[in-house]
Amino acid sequence: MKQITEKKKKPEGADLVFNILNYSFFIVFTLICIYPFYYLIINTLSANDLSANGMINFLPKKIHFNNYINVIKIRGLGTALWVSVARTVIGTACTVLASAFLGFMFTQQKMWGRKFWYRFIIVTMYFNAGLIPMFLTMKNLHLTNTFWVYIIPVIVQPFNIILVKTYVESIPSSLQEAAEIDGAGIITVFRKIILPTTTPILATIAIFAAVAQWNSFQDTLIYITEQKLYSLQYLLYCYINQANSLAALIKNSVGSGSNVMALATQQTPTSVRMTVTVIVVLPILFIYPMFQRYFVKGIMIGSVKG
Incomplete structure (x- = not known):
């Protein structure tokens, strides 16, 4: 031929x-x-x-x-660099894991109150309490002047959850069904099936989260007064001024x-x-x-x- x-x-x-x-x-x-x-x-x-x-x-x-x-x-530049690196690594990891798990759970029909919790999270994209209520909330939670004020408030991101949910819905449901027949629970399905198959969208979210964490300085300006917790970007802000x-x-x-x-x-x-x-x-x-x-x-x- x-x-x-x-x-x-x-x-x-x-x-x-x-x-x-x-x-x-x-x-x-x-x-x-x-x-x-x-x-x-x-x-x-x-x-x-x-x-x-x-x-x-x-x-x-x-x-x-x-x-x-x-x-x-x-003075202080090295400490600020470590703070920025730590918040970027830890914050990105927490945001990616939370977005992956919540996005996956919102595709599960058997999740209790699935529609309510999904809409409850999505509505936060359109309504914001404002700066003063946010500061008071962080203060009442004893997060001001702590490293965790950089991490906890940004773990749950509605936009990232939407991306993961839409991506998971494009994965054949037969994969999860086969795993459940073999006795796999929700956590096992999430760890061994969802995480490996959602690598592209999780990498995309990691880019969003890492860039946002690395470039952020307003949270330091609002919540932090101790110099040892200053981020590198906040020092840049101070240096420019x-x-x-x-x-x-x-x-x-x-x-x-x-x-x-x-x-x-x-x-x-x-x-x-x-x-x-x-x-x-x-x-x-x-x-x-x-x-x-x-x-x-x-x-x-x-x-x-x-």
Whole structure:
């Protein structure tokens, strides 16, 4: 039997023009998206006097790493980094597990009060008590000035539960029925069937939760007064508002008089803002590509019911 191989036709005419315009548009769009991060990095690596005067736009000049060395030495930055990492890891894990379990349970017809509890959770997407009632609630629960104020209030997320519920409904019910015939209970079904088969949507939720936890600073501003519990993003918020005094503090801490650093490496408000911004943004930039392959697949499969 002859195998017929068809050569891929080269685009011609209108198709060729479309491809050129299409690729050109997305290349330009990609460069526009990348440039702000590139701009931040080259300004933190360039001479601070040139950066402060807006003279660094495309290529770094007089490269040095003193900005990162000096900012890392700031008191409290290491503790704040550990707080942000801990809240991101623990908060993301709790949110993913809670969303997975609740999304699964809301697909079980035998769950007591299933419709009521599902609607009860969904209604919280549209109604919010406000800042003052929320603060009073956290205070009455003795969560203010504790690490758990970062975790407990965001464990149950209605939107994430909807995603998981819709995804689980697309899984053949025969899988659960076969497991139940073999004597598996709800927890066993959830652990051995639901969790492995919902990896794409759970990875998508993990991205949402991790980015939200890592970038959050308002909860620190509202609920935390002890410096040992400050998050890295809250310190960034403070540094941006106090960049002038912080630059002077760093300059004084690294030397004075004959030991004053050269003008090119002296800290400026601009260098402080940009350096701390890069330190905060880079972890998410490295983590996101690890989950990107699950992102589109999780959203698309979770949004279509067969």
